[in-house]
Structures are given as structure tokens and as C-alpha cells.
Amino acid sequence: MKTNLLLQLCFTALLASQSSAAPDRPEPPTHQRQAVRPRANPMPANLVPVPSQLGAPLTGLTPEQAADFRAGMAEFENVESPDGGLGPVFNNVSCVHCHADGATGGGGVVTVTRYGRLEKGVFNPLTEFGGTLLHQNTINLGVREDIPPEANLIAHRQSTPLFGLGLIEAIPDADLQRAAAQPPRDGVKGRAAVIQEVATGQMRVGRFGWKAQQATLLGFAGDAYLNEMGVTSRLFPTETAPNGDTAPLAIYDTVADPEDQVDPETGKGDIDLAADFMRFLAPPPPGPQTPGSTAGRAIFQQINCAHCHTPVLNTGANAIEALNKKSVPLYSDLLLHDMGPLGDGIAQSAAAPKEMRTSPLWGLRFSAPYLHDGRAATIDEAIRAHDGQGQASRDRYLKLSPTQRQQLADFLRTL
DSSP, X not given: OOXXXXXXXXXXXXXXXXXXXXOOOOOOOOTTSXXXXXXXXXXXXXXXXXXXXXXXXXXXXXXXXXXXXXHHHHHHHOOOOGGGTOOXXXXXXXXXXXXXXXXXXXXXXXXXXXXXXXXXXXXXXXXXXXXXXXXXXXXXXXXXXXXXXXOOEEEEEEEOOOTTHHXXXXXXXXXXXXXXXSOOBTTBOOBOEEEEOTTTOOEEEEOBTTTTOBSSHHHHHHHHHHHHHOOOOSSSOSOOOGGGOOTTHHHHOOSOSSOSOOBTTTTBOHHHXXXXXXXXXXXXXXXXXXXXXXXXXXXXXXXXXXXXSOSOEEOOOOSSGGGTTOEEOOOOOOOEEEOGGGSOSOOBTTBOTTEEEOOOOTTGGGXXXXXXXXXXXXXXXXXXXXXXXXXXXHHHHHTSOHHXXXXXXXXXXXX
């Protein structure tokens, strides 16, 4: 698919990385506040090796896998054009336009808009009007999308960071289902997002996206190509009709579907290349430890943040050695949790309106602003906004001294 330079006049500028606002200087704790008692939290000895550079490939790839990573990055950064299948309605022209913070594959501050209708707790995606995703751009001003007046719910979502996703893909479904089967702790009980995987038709545990709506990186890539760029593929062969109206497709959809064709020599299409890039993209490197961050690690455990943000999960047996039986310090259980008012209100795939997937915390310092819609400029604001199953830990956080809250933030910035 070739770059159409003239098309760029219609689009927004590339994303710029943002960093969180500096927290206020901590006040010394008073004798009235009870200090959190540190406790040991040893990390496994077989943690996955992480390169020092953000956006680097996994350590231990074969030459062929390293070549697949580079080819995948080139496709990830490629700018789509109408001649190659872009549109007719879309949100952006390349993967990197939305995933660039810190390095190619990072998160992004540009948000997409979701909408629907919620009545008496029942969510209506307004499929007949093209719901739930609003496409903000078009290849021609003769066709565009608007939020239908029937919608009474509008939500915004940031692009998630993609670092280390191959390791997350390699965590066995059974491990996630086993965690979901555990009894509640502190009012917290996650739920595995069991979905039908688009490539195989098998029932799998979703783990990618704010709602854990995709189970594999190939499905995740195919979904993004269709819904964010309007590019159909063998997994998603049906063109997006603007606001559900198929009539404009006869005029503006001039490339035969599926637009992403498989190369007969490599057996791969663009979605396969993008999946390769994500699969072989290394996790974010950890930050330097300090006495404050060490104390913050103990506080993280003490106020039960780890009930959802599980420090380490493990990959299973894998033919790719770089993904084989690794301990993954992602700080997430990858399960759905009822977050109360913090949920975005959109039912999607297996997730109910108030449910959100636990976001991995690794690389947190590269992904401000925080929460699904970017409402929190700082880590402190993000924690204070927790609700639903996160409320008990939030309330414990609010009882910490300013020094302890600073130590917790110091720890989170090392992940």
C-alpha cells in the first residue's frame, strides 16, 4: 500500500509524547499516621530479559524472527492510501500515528470515540447506525460519520502501549481462567473474557484492548486495520459502512475486498506483518531503583493493588524461544473487573458496560496521561479515580501519608 502525500493535508499532526506532571514534594509523615509495614515481594529469577532501549525487539530472537520484526515495523509505520484500501471512513492513516509515545509501538494521546445507548442497565450498540466506534476522518467530504441522536452515552479511549504483547499472548488461557476462578479477595474478583477468536473460531480468553476484546495479536491487528484505517482483510472482509449506510460504499470503496492481500511468496498480509512486529516487540525496560521505590513496592502490596495488578504471570511452552516459559512482570491479571463509575459504559465483546481489563502497569512512566480516556494527568489522579473493585485499595491509598504516596509513585515509575 503506497503513501498518498496529498492525503496528509486532511489529517492531524503526528502524536507527541507526553510525560506526567511532577508530583508535589511529599510532606514528612506525622505520628498520627500509621506507617505501612514493608514485606518481602521477591521477583522470580527467570524474568524475561529486557533490552535497555524502549522499542527494541525481544532478546534472543533468531535472525529470521529479527527480520520479521523489522519487516513488521516497516508495515506498522507505513502510511495507508485510498488506492491501497484506506477508508472510506477511518480514524488514522497508519498504526504508528496512534502508537508512538516513547517509541514506535507506544501508546498515544489521540483518543477514539465510542457511543451507544444505555437504558435500564441494558447497552444498545446502535449497530444499525454504525456503532459503537465513530470514525473521525474520511477520504472524501461527501461521506462522513456523526454520533446518532439515539446515542445517550459517549466515551473516549486512548491507544494502549504495545510493548511486550507477544509475551502476553503467550500466557496460557488456563492460567487466566484459574485466576478468575479464585474466591474474591477484598471485594475483588476478576472475570476471564471468553470470546470467539476470529482466526480459528475457537473460544479463547481475550487479553488485548481496554475490554480484552481480542485474544491473539493477529486478531488484534485485523480489528485495528478494519476499524481504525478501514482496511479489510481475510479476517475482517466486510467494509465499514458509514453510520451503517452501505450506499456510499458503491461510490467511495473502489478497492476490491479484502484489500489486504496475502503475499503468495511469504504467506503473509499486512495484518500478519503488524502482528509479527507486536509479537517480537520487547517489554519496556525497568527504571532505576531507589530507596523510595523499594519502600513503594511494599506499599503497593500492603494496600492490595496486586489483587488486580498481578506483578508476574508466566508464558507457557512456546516454539519461539524468546517467548518460551518466561516470567512476565506486566503487573496485570488481564481479567475484566467491574470498575463502577470508572468503567466507560460501553459493552464490547465479553465485557459489560462497567467492566474494564486490568491495564498492565509496566512502562507506566511512558504512558501519561492515564486511565482509558486520559482524564488523569498524574499517577495520583489515576489512583484517586479508581472505583468499583478498585475502591478499597483507593481508600487505603488516601489514608497514606504524602511521603508514602510519593514512594508508591516512585515504585510505579520503575516498572
